[in-house]
Structure formats: structure tokens, C-alpha cells
Amino acid sequence: xxxxxxxxxxxxxxxxxxxxxxxxxxxxxxxxxxxxxxxxxxxxxxxxxxxxxxxxxxxxxxxxxxxxxxxxxxxxxxxxxxxxxxxxxxxxxxxxxxxxxxxxxxxxxxxxxxxxxxxxxxxxxxxxxxxxxxxxxxxxxxxxx
Numbered sequence: 001x002x003x004x005x006x007x008x009x010x011x012x013x014x015x016x017x018x019x020x021x022x023x024x025x026x027x028x029x030x031x032x033x034x035x036x037x038x039x040x041x042x043x044x045x046x047x048x049x050x051x052x053x054x055x056x057x058x059x060x061x062x063x064x065x066x067x068x069x070x071x072x073x074x075x076x077x078x079x080x081x082x083x084x085x086x087x088x089x090x091x092x093x094x095x096x097x098x099x100x101x102x103x104x105x106x107x108x109x110x111x112x113x114x115x116x117x118x119x120x121x122x123x124x125x126x127x128x129x130x131x132x133x134x135x136x137x138x139x140x141x142x143x144x145x
Contacts, residue, residue: 037100038053038054039054040052040053041054042104046130046136048128048129048130049128049130050127050128051072051104051124051125051128052123052125053124053125054123055122055123057122058076059119060124062076062078063076063117063124065117067106067115070105070106070107070108071103071106072104072106072115073101073102073104074101074103074104074126075099075100075101075102076098076099076100077099078098078099106128109130109133110128110129110130110134111128111129111130111131114129115127115128115129
């Protein structure tokens with residue numbers, strides 16, 4: 001008596017579960033230096049877009065924000081070394097190196113020259129204002145003559 005019946009016609013969930021590299025997140029969630037990429041929220045209001053980058057532990061001087069044509073690139077590079085005194089014996093030393101780069105294509109409706117950034121409480125906020133002609137206009141009643 002068989003407890004489990006396998007069908008060659010349709011693949012089971014278990015047949016394909018381990019086919020994919022479920023535990024290999026390097027191409028999706030990690031940068032090229034094998035550090036996690038910060039999470040990003042993008043909000044849109046009638047006046048602007050706001051890009052929020054979650055980056056606790058960094059300082060505002062660690063970021064580089066570049067706008068090249070319509071490509072906004074946010075990057076960071078930080079190297080931390082643990083220092084010890086001469087009278088201490090080092091049994092293990094670890095260096096910490098973090099870097100990431102995220103790029104976003106901006107729509108033509110934004111004011112490129114008015115983009116502002118602020119870093120506060122572990123979140124980098126980039127405000128990208130919209131052009132006046134892109135903002136929604138209030139409803140207008142047209143009179144019939």
C-alpha cells in the first residue's frame with residue numbers, strides 16, 4: 001500500500017520548492033558587497049514625490065545623492081574600524097564595510113532643481129516637487145453662452 005502517490009503528469013509543490021535558490025537572496029535583497037539594501041518607500045501627493053530610505057546607523061555625510069538626467073541615484077559607503085590600544089592584545093578584529101546604491105528614474109513632471117534631502121532618525125527623506133503644470137487643477141465650471 002502506498003501512502004503517497006506521485007504523479008508524473010503534474011509537478012507537486014515539493015518537487016519545485018528546492019529547485020529555486022530560496023535561500024540565495026544575493027541578487028534580490030543584497031548589494032554587491034553582500035550587505036542588505038535599505039528599504040525604500042515612495043509616496044506621491046498632489047505637490048510632490050517623497051522617497052524615504054530606511055538607513056539606521058548612518059549619518060547624513062555617509063550619503064551621496066546624484067541626479068544624472070532623469071536618473072536619481074542614492075548611494076552610501078561607510079567603513080568602520082574597531083580601534084584598540086597598544087597595550088591590548090587582539091585576538092580577533094572585525095572590520096565593517098557597508099555600501100549600497102539605489103537608482104530611480106524620475107518622471108518628466110518633476111522640478112529637478114528643487115529636490116531637497118533631509119536625514120533624520122535613521123530615515124533619509126528626499127522631496128521631489130512636481131512642476132506646476134503637473135499638479136491637479138481644481139474643478140472649473142464652464143458657463144454655456
